[in-house]
Amino acid sequence: MNKNYETALPEGYVTAYEIDAKNKKVGILLNMAALLIMAAVLAAAAALIRPANLLENFDPLKWGIVILAMLAYIVLHELTHGAAYKLLTKQKLTFGFTATVAFCGVPQIYVYRRAALISLLAPFVTFTLVFGGAVLLLPEAWDKMHAAVLLAMHLGGCAGDLYDTLLFAFRFRDPATLMNDTGPKQTIFVPRNRS
Ligand SMILES: [Zn+2]
Numbered sequence: 001m002n003k004n005y006e007t008a009l010p011e012g013y014v015t016a017y018e019i020d021a022k023n024k025k026v027g028i029l030l031n032m033a034a035l036l037i038m039a040a041v042l043a044a045a046a047a048l049i050r051p052a053n054l055l056e057n058f059d060p061l062k063w064g065i066v067i068l069a070m071l072a073y074i075v076l077h078e079l080t081h082g083a084a085y086k087l088l089t090k091q092k093l094t095f096g097f098t099a100t101v102a103f104c105g106v107p108q109i110y111v112y113r114r115a116a117l118i119s120l121l122a123p124f125v126t127f128t129l130v131f132g133g134a135v136l137l138l139p140e141a142w143d144k145m146h147a148a149v150l151l152a153m154h155l156g157g158c159a160g161d162l163y164d165t166l167l168f169a170f171r172f173r174d175p176a177t178l179m180n181d182t183g184p185k186q187t188i189f190v191p192r193n194r195s
Pocket residue numbers: 077081123157158161
């Protein structure tokens with residue numbers, strides 16, 4: 001059976017990459033990437049759905065529900081990472097918030113690439129299906145747009161997860177690659193001579 005994690009960094013591994021969302025520059029770049037993704041998704045949704053005039057169709061109750069759903073989403077996104085980590089490692093999880101990031105990590109272990117990818121992508125896949133499905137299935141144009149606002153926020157909020165995923169997809173393809181995830185900070189380790 002494939003091992004999902006190590007409790008200590010094995011002999012011969014070296015640090016290959018660090019991404020720390022609490023680092024000011026990284027935080028700003030991730031938030032800018034998030035805003036760009038949100039703007040792109042909203043623009044695409046508006047162009048495809050073509051909802052009628054916002055002011056004439058403004059429904060405060062529905063926008064209130066959108067805002068509550070956003071707040072719930074932030075927690076559910078992290079719980080989805082946590083559920084994947086828990087299933088794969090059975091370890092104690094860490095959750096938290098800062099001004100710019102919400103996070104879930106499993107700081108005391110080193111997870112293998114496959115388990116890291118599953119946990120990174122769990123919220124992306126889950127909520128893309130939920131909000132994307134709502135955009136497609138809701139019959140009324142403004143209801144589709146409300147769902148699209150949630151989809152846009154979700155995809156933007158996955159910027160950090162997607163960045164880590166791209167690193168694993170293109171740069172760290174060795175299955176022996178390990179990741180330590182404190183929540184806001186991910187450190188990638190590779191066997192020496194294989195980096
Ligand atoms: Zn995430």
